[in-house]
Amino acid sequence: MEQKQKSEFTKQLILEESFRLFYSNGFKSTSVDKVMLATKLTKGAFYHHYKNKQELGLAVISTKVKERVYDGMVAPLYQPGNALDILKATFIDRLKSFSIHEKKHGCPMNNLINEIGDEEIAYQIALKKIIEEWQAALIFLIDRGKLEKSIQQNIESKAVAIYLISAFEGIRGIRKLYQDDAILETYISGLSFYLQKLEV
Numbered sequence: 001m002e003q004k005q006k007s008e009f010t011k012q013l014i015l016e017e018s019f020r021l022f023y024s025n026g027f028k029s030t031s032v033d034k035v036m037l038a039t040k041l042t043k044g045a046f047y048h049h050y051k052n053k054q055e056l057g058l059a060v061i062s063t064k065v066k067e068r069v070y071d072g073m074v075a076p077l078y079q080p081g082n083a084l085d086i087l088k089a090t091f092i093d094r095l096k097s098f099s100i101h102e103k104k105h106g107c108p109m110n111n112l113i114n115e116i117g118d119e120e121i122a123y124q125i126a127l128k129k130i131i132e133e134w135q136a137a138l139i140f141l142i143d144r145g146k147l148e149k150s151i152q153q154n155i156e157s158k159a160v161a162i163y164l165i166s167a168f169e170g171i172r173g174i175r176k177l178y179q180d181d182a183i184l185e186t187y188i189s190g191l192s193f194y195l196q197k198l199e200v
Contacts, residue, residue, distance in 0.1 A: 011049045013039050018056055019064040023108045027057060027115050054120065061126040065109050069130050073168075077137040083145025084199055087138075091168055091195075092188055103181070107172040114173070135161045151198050160198065167191065 006086035017038040021030040032053055036043055048057045076090045105111070109130060116123045145151030171187040 007048075010041060010045050013034060014041070014046060014049060015064055016055070019060050019108070022057075022060060023105055023111070027112060032056070035042045054122065057116070057128050058122055061109075061112065061123070062075060063129070065112065065127075066130050068131075069109055069134060074134050077141045082143050083148065083150050084195060085199075086141060087145075088165075088192070088195055089180065091191060095168075095171070095184060103175050103184070104178045107169055110169045110172055111167075130166065134165060138164060145198075149200055152200055155198060 008011075014035060019033050021034060021038060025034075029082060032043070035056070036046055039045075046056075048190060050059065063080070072094050077086060079086060109127065112123070113127050115126055135158070139157045142151055142155070142157040142160055146153050146155075146157070167187075171184065174187075175181075175184050177183075
């Protein structure tokens, strides 16, 4: 393996294991030593790519966390089709698709917001950037739905976008408290009712 490829592989391995450990155990309780133990790499390999844990945290947010939110919740909003149907599919199908592990551990982004979002301005900026990209995609879809007359004209697109994001992230956190999906199914029922109210 060429040195450049090996270096990139090492960097990706650190990112993957860091994301996994942050998600399972929390950001604060995951030390650089624990990451290195999981990767079976030396500390020298870590410091070749990252100056410190903060830089690693920002890299995880801007790559692994962002990719996860983009693939699951942002990209689908730009697909063609009925805007309301896309909203329903994106939010409801996404909730139903989560594994038991994901239901128990909640949303990686929301976990980081709750754990470190109020501590460092750099973390705030990185996490807010993801939220705002998601919000922009929702506003785009809702506005398209208004133009196509599938969504009511009198609703405030930004307000709906923020509500949908907040409610979705909220149920991801609340679900961590329960051993089954009853609370999730009740939320989906309420979400379906809310989305129906947006229909023309």
